[in-house]
Amino acid sequence: MKVTSFTPPVRTLMGPGPSDVPARVLAAMARPTIGHLDPAFVSMMDEIKHLLQYAFQTKNALTIPVSAPGSAGMEACFANLVEPGDKVIVCVNGVFGVRMQENVERGGGVAVTVEDAWGEPVDPDKLEVALRTNRDAKIVAFVHAETSTGVQSDAKTLVEIAHRHGCLTIVDAVTSLGGSPLAVDEWSLDAVYAGSQKCLSCAPGLAPVSFNERAVERIKARKTKVQSWFLDLNLVMGYWGGGKRAYHHTAPINALYGLHEALVMLREEGLENAWARHRRMHLALRAGIEAMGLKFLVREGARLPQLNAVLVPEGVDEAQLRQRLLEEYHLEIGAGLGALAGKIIRIGLMGHSASMKNVMYCLGALESVLGEMRAPVQTGVAMNAAQNAAVLN
């Protein structure tokens, strides 16, 4: 095998993440590598913590990026907060709820699931019932923004219920961070994790997490050691915390340059403005999608602006549709997962990808390919509808 330097194709990324990474973030990752204990790097770590606090809307001191992808951020929460034998109520309404359950069980915890249909938000009443019948539960875990279905759950209400029953909460905000309202302190989320490659528009590979005082106390009071040395926050805090930094692992320096730049850009735009932009682009996309006669999986009111699950029209081979979009338009959209495979496509409007240019490009490409596939859709109408919606909203 003869291998030469790799030049990736230039795609438009409108799947479930990664999203388009802006040139400023790409350039930041190419800056000269320095040491993970260099004073200049340590200052930058402080800035990242500060910027992440802004993005999460929290004052939590333990607000850091885990040096690995979002899945490891999830694992950091469960591995640190769940001890063997602990009962955890896991709300499952998509792929990532299932993964949470796996995390609980692999760590020796007992998972009790509260099930909702994929495409529905988590039902607070079901959680209430589960907590009444499981009075020994210690933690409630749920996904704020289910990337697999495009559904948003009411984090504030779910956390209130959990707290009323004396439980800590672990919240998956992988897809919500930076894309739709998330208020860690105001909603009293105890532990929350996210990913760099969704609405922050950074390259994949980092998992911002935030833990409040109660969660930190729980970690410090563990009777057993965290099973993962790499993710043990007692140790990670020694590196990311204040004062003298102890070597734990070698941080992914250049990836963190990228995250820093992405967060500076978020700050420049303003968090509320970023949320409003995601919302506006969603309304434009929705107008175009509906003008074509296509339908959403999720009912209005529970839809995530940044992840649009659209039902595949009758007779259309979903895999072929995505393949043609990728090959003919260099446009990536997402497939359905699990039971939704083949039934939905997932159109991401995350971070830098949430732009009018992308909305228009995607609608035009969809119309064109679906038209050629003789799908039962209206063509030649979507872009105009989107334009009108953008003007109105």
Add this chain to the structure above:
Amino acid sequence: MKVTSFTPPVRTLMGPGPSDVPARVLAAMARPTIGHLDPAFVSMMDEIKHLLQYAFQTKNALTIPVSAPGSAGMEACFANLVEPGDKVIVCVNGVFGVRMQENVERGGGVAVTVEDAWGEPVDPDKLEVALRTNRDAKIVAFVHAETSTGVQSDAKTLVEIAHRHGCLTIVDAVTSLGGSPLAVDEWSLDAVYAGSQKCLSCAPGLAPVSFNERAVERIKARKTKVQSWFLDLNLVMGYWGGGKRAYHHTAPINALYGLHEALVMLREEGLENAWARHRRMHLALRAGIEAMGLKFLVREGARLPQLNAVLVPEGVDEAQLRQRLLEEYHLEIGAGLGALAGKIIRIGLMGHSASMKNVMYCLGALESVLGEMRAPVQTGVAMNAAQNAAVLN
């Protein structure tokens, strides 16, 4: 706090890693992000596997980069191969042996340590004795190249002993990969892990690992699930393996572009040439160090070319020495760890940092700062000695 874009200082990295990252690798990381299931990315993954097989000198199919730093590579080996109750012989002669022991115990295994002094290689006779008195041991773990002391152990011999007693082996090659001879297949190493930021001269954040057939069989035959979902190789193989790729986690796309480029560069130079270059630069540095009257921690014959532990001369404040090198020369060298803190400095000659320019720069800066600190060293002689050694070797 007002935060703006981060511009790192340009350092010369001659510590224990990260090493200097060449411009080609930095540029690769700034290429446009694409999706982790994009056919173009999947082809690149195959190339990375192929290039890593070359770097490790193995045909092992399971040869991949773990999506996290070297510490997670270590954890991937232990979490997958050790089941609760398994007895593991851990050879400890530095920081990373201690960390291996932690990994065994956190995973529910029973660690039996074979101790050697920090600065000494692992003693094969002690391992033999330990295996005779622990006939139920299932795994032997040791560090091939101890980054904390600069000592090299005889991997081939240690693995032979382990195999004679029916044990699998886990080998830490974080600092050896690409810098000094490592022959995974010829030496029959069963599981081996490394890091991207040492002799491969890539940015930190990825951990190349390789498992042979016997190790893979052991993983597949586990009675218990791997405690870490993120590091479960049964799942990771579904993404990195051949055939249809199943989504597991979102790979760190841009970091992998960098690793790909670093491996292409290694292939262009040739592995043996890279080893010889590290050796030649070590001999040049050694000549300069010894001309100054300084001494190595490790006896000749057990020294790693890529990590030089030098005893701090009498009366010199080691922290101040490093600080001055960093501030006045933008030169990073490493501190001693654990019991060696304050007693040694660690000079890395890893990957791109193993160049005559760096050797000369480091020697000149050391002479200058040590001279000003009135250390008992000979000055004005090191660079000439290094030059002569380089010509001779």
